[in-house]
Amino acid sequence: MIKIYNRKTKTYEEEQVAGLNYLKWCYESPIGKSITELFIKRKLFSKVYGYYCDSPLSKGKVNEFIEEFNIDTNLSIKKQAEFTSFNDFFYRKLTDEARPIDMDKNALVSPGDGRLSVFENIDLNNIVQVKGLTYSLKELISDDKVANEYEGGTCILLRLCPTDYHRFHFIDYGTCSETKKIDGKYYSVNPIALEKVPKLFCQNKREWSLFKSENFGDILHIEVGATCVGTIIQSYTPNKKVEKGAEKGYFKFGGSTTILFLKKGVAKVHQDIVHQTSLGYETKITMGETIGVKL
Template sequence: MIKIYDRKTKNYEEEQVAGLNYLKWCYESPVGKSLTELFIKRKLFSKVYGYYCDSPLSKKKVNEFIDEFNIDINLAVKKQSEFTSFNDFFCRKLTSEARPTDMNKDALVSPGDGRLFVYENIDLDNIVQVKGLTYSLKELISDDAVANEYDGGTCILLRLCPTDYHRFHFIDYGTCGETKKIDGSYYSVNPIALEKVPKLFCQNKREWSLFKSENFGDILHIEVGATCVGTIIQSYTPNKKVEKGAEKGYFKFGGSTTILFLKKGVAKVHNDIIDQTKLGFETKVTMGETIGIKL
């Protein structure tokens, strides 16, 4: 059971996990762990399933998924009957009213919907993946010079599960550079997998870029792929100025993660999120929601 903190109700709720039994089998059973290492974590598995989710054959899954996980489809731009495939539904756009963004220049907002861990005053060589497991930012992006700029800074880790809105956004006005891509495996990013696979983020396929923001300095954006996420789409135009809340990109099917690194002394994340992180609980947030302030 995965518990997450709802900051609106100030209560904990149980996460609805798509494919829970499959995840437990893959990462907890001897046979499942062997098959995950031999095949499931590999690009071919996610690519084949990705082709299926892009095809009209997968359209029949849309209604079942909406019903099972109680998705509010009224927030989407398209009507339920208009989706042409499961991926068309999965990476759906929302109406402009669905995710209002706090446009105050001092407001630090969430880049997307999901479950949030935030770590302050980070040690570059021991960034927390989950309790007891850490990874290195230098290893994550394979660029020591850039990584060193974020020593003592803040790590904002947003996990998107399959039931979430799967587009990610810029948290400020500014300009984003070219995306750098690093090949890797396709482990799940669900907590069940994060607790079993050391340095999982450093092993998975990932992409990163530097966003020169107007109010929060240079922000390091990292997108991490996962099982069945055969594609990370970067929809922004490099080196072109963007507005706060503008779309940066989206993930195709599967749970995924976007990680932001802010330099030391730039912002302060709200205490409720920090406190829940220390307790080991992710905080549920939506895109554009205020999560902190500029210092």
């Protein structure tokens, strides 16, 4: 059972996990772990399943998924009957009213929907993955010079599960560099997997870029793929100025992760989120929601 913190109700909720039994089998049973290592973590598995989710054959899954996980399709620009495949539904665009963005220049906002963990005053070589497991930023992006700029800074980790809105956005005005891509595996990013696979983020496929923001300095954006996420789409134009809240990209089917690194002394994340992270709980967040302030 995965519990997440709802900051609006100030209560803990049990997360609805898509494919829970499958995840437990893959990462907790001896046979499942062997098959995950031999096949499921590899690109071919996610690529084949990605082709299926892009095809009209997968359209039948849409209504079933919406009903099982109580997805509010009234927030989507497309109507339920208009989706042409499961991925067409999965990375659906929402109406502007669905995700209001705090446009105050001093407001630090979430880049997307998901479950948020925040780590302050980070040690570059020991960034927390889950309790007892850490990873290195230098290893994550394979660039020591860039990584060194974030010593003592803030790590904002947003985990998207399959039921979430799967587009991610810029949190400020500014310009973003071209994306650097690093090949890797396709482990799940669900906590069940994070607790079993050391340095999971450093093993999975990932992409990173530097966003020169107007109010929060140089922000390191990292997108991490996962099982069945055969594609990370970067929809922004490199080195072209964007507005706060503009779309950066989106994930195709699967749970995924967006990680932001801010330099030391740039911003302060709200204490309720930091406190819940220290207790081992992720906080439920929506895109554009205020999560902190500029210092």
